[in-house]
Amino acid sequence: MQSQSVVMTASVVGATGPQSADFFNSYSAAIRRFDLLEAGREQQLARNWQERRDRRATDELITSHLRLAAKIARQYKGYGLPIADLIAEANLGLVIAAGRFEPGRGSRFSSYAMWWIKATIHDYILRSWSLVKIGTTAAQKKLFFRLRSEMRALTGRGAALTPEAAQTIAERLDVTARDVVEMDTRLHGDLSLNVRFGDEDQSMEWEAMLPDGSPDSETVVAEYDEAAQRSKALHAALDVLTARERRVFEARRLVEQPLTLEELGSELSLSSERVRQIETSAFAKVKRATISAATERFQARPELC
Incomplete structure (x- = not known):
């Protein structure tokens, strides 16, 4: 179709041809041959599309406003994008407007199309401006x-x-x-x-x-050694507990979803208060054993202090 060929010409030139005032001047000269429409003719063409899906009607509506699309596109040349690409996007907005324009609302097609032309150009500029979406x-x-x-x-x-x-x-x-x-x-x-x-x-x-926020190799080794020593100290501390104290301590302190006092009491045939007392006593024993192990370690390796 005639209007589609004009739109495609702008797009192809924008992709492969020169991006200069020469292109805009030659394109402007090419679209001047399309006559502007009176308000009554616009309404008639819009109704032909709405009622009969007459593609020739939208072609005439589009081509008569190609000058408007080119004029609006030129207003955005300051963004540093190829003028031919801007015109192609403006023409796309014109095509969308022609397909959605409703006659009988009392407005000219140019007023309605202007919004769609600017919307498609804005979307193109935002997509082209940065690798990060804005x-x-x-x-x-x-x-x-x-x-x-x-x-x-x-x-x-x-x-x-x-x-x-x-x-x-x-x-x-x-x-x-x-x-x-x-x-x-x-x-x-x-x-x-x-x-x-x-x-x-x-x-x-x-x-x-x-700046590199990741730890260096020395820090990684030191942290790994520290974690290993803590794990060793914890296991050694657990050895000071009785079997019942260890069960309560592990179920209450060393799992992601600790058991409740009631659940442990039912398991061990004890009251909830008695389980709480065992937990408190076990925690105190583990704490003392861990501190004792850490003290011995620092005495053996004073460079860690």
Whole structure:
């Protein structure tokens, strides 16, 4: 179909051809041959699509507004994305609008299509801007597309964001000052960790400057040795308990889901209070035995102190 071929042409050129003013000028000249429509004709075409699914009606509706889509797309060239890709996304929004436009509501198709054109362009920019997804909420999207203009109005072109400006913008856009600061950082784009900085002879990658939160080998060995010593001390401490004390201590202190005093009392034919007393006594014995083992260890290896 005619409208579909125009949309596809913009998409293909954006993917493989030159990204320059020459493309926009030649594309603009190509779509000028499509006449603008009167309001009555728009309504008739929309009804033909709604009632009879007449594809020729939507083709005419779309092609007559390709200039509008191109004009809106050009407004977003400051984001550094190929103009042909922006036009292709704008045309996609135009196609969606043509399929959903309802005649008889008293509005022109251009007013309705403008929302869809901007929505598809916004989605494309957000998807293309960063490897990390941004603009996931309506407030974040509004902040993304309005932050630069708000900053220019407050601080002038090229000026850095100040805390006072961040607070003012936050109040205007109904977000937090932290959201404003974070979005300002994100608008500068992603930075590769492999970018090198410093003198040519002594340069290094950003990745090399990142702090490593993982423990070094000496720490790992020390922690493993400490855990092994604790386990050894615990097993030695358990040897000082009687069989009943050990059963109570293990069931109450060494399992993920301890048994209740009532459950142990039923198992050992004891009252809950008696089980509690045994637990308290067993814990005190284990604590004394563990402290004694640790003292002996430090006396044998004073370098651990």
